[in-house]
Amino acid sequence: MRSFWRTPDEPLSAPAPTGRIPDGPLLRDIALVCLAVGVIGLSYGAVAVTSGFAWWFPVLMGALVLAASSEFLFVGIIAAGGSPIAALLAGLLVNARHLPFGLAVHDVLGRGWRGVLGTHLMNDETVVFALAQDEPERKRAAYWLCGLGILICWPVGAALGALLGSAVRDTDVLGLDAMFPAVILALILPALKDRPLRRTALAGAALALTVTPFLPAGLPVLLAPAALPLFTVRTRKEATR
Incomplete structure (x- = not known):
């Protein structure tokens, strides 16, 4: 602890400091x-x-x-x-x-x-x-x-x-x-300054907003991580350049 x-x-x-939480x-x-x-x-x-x-x-x-x-x-x-x-x-x-x-x-x-x-x-x-x-x-x-x-x-x-x-x-x-x-x-x-992460976040947000009218409250945000493969793919592409 x-x-x-x-x-x-x-x-x-x-x-280690003398018991004081650092600022x-x-x-x-x-x-x-x-x-x-x-x-x-x-x-x-x-x-x-x-x-x-x-x-x-x-x-x-x-x-x-x-x-x-x-x-x-x-x-x-x-x-x-x-x-x-x-x-x-x-x-x-x-x-x-x-x-x-x-x-x-x-x-x-x-x-x-x-x-x-x-x-x-x-x-x-x-x-x-x-x-x-x-x-x-x-x-x-x-x-x-x-x-x-x-x-x-x-x-x-x-x-x-x-x-x-x-x-x-x-x-x-x-x-x-x-x-x-x-x-x-x-x-x-x-x-979000990272381009692949920013694009993935925007894609997840767009997905959640799209399904919001059709799903109960709380469920759209659970679908947002479906955009994560975009981040993995783009990161790999940039790493191979």
Whole structure:
């Protein structure tokens, strides 16, 4: 666990600091994403309460499920009159993306109880930060720092949102849901300077947008990775030139 606190913005050969978390761009980005997640938690908690759920429900779900998209979907289906079984199955389907996530970051999860906790912390943000790092130690540090930050910010945001929901009946007017995708877009923009990656990302986005009118919420994004072979093919072509 000690290495989590010394590697985010220090070279691997740097001496261990005296218990202080180092500052730097990576920690700043992680903090911004955790803040954005907390703000989205406000919206989630408020939506859950205004949909008829008890105040503690979004807080408990936030800590135990820790998956915003499936939680929003679950609450939305129940609020629309759907059955809990249908809501549960829909949430599991949306979270099916965690299967390839696990294959991509298997080396940072750890073993035993760390592996269980590491799997629980797996989400879009932790995987993005981990895969953006070059060294294994930095990858592990980014994953765990981001995951633990979200584990705190998401339920806390949901709790504050539950209180907000009792005062503001229409939470859509606040536009809280726009903050999270804006932060994620800002984080991935530097990577899109790579031409093959940019073309692949645009192809995946186009595919997801094309099928959105025909598929339930959450499924189009699962089809976006179908564009990944384009990245592999173009990368190989450029490597052979």
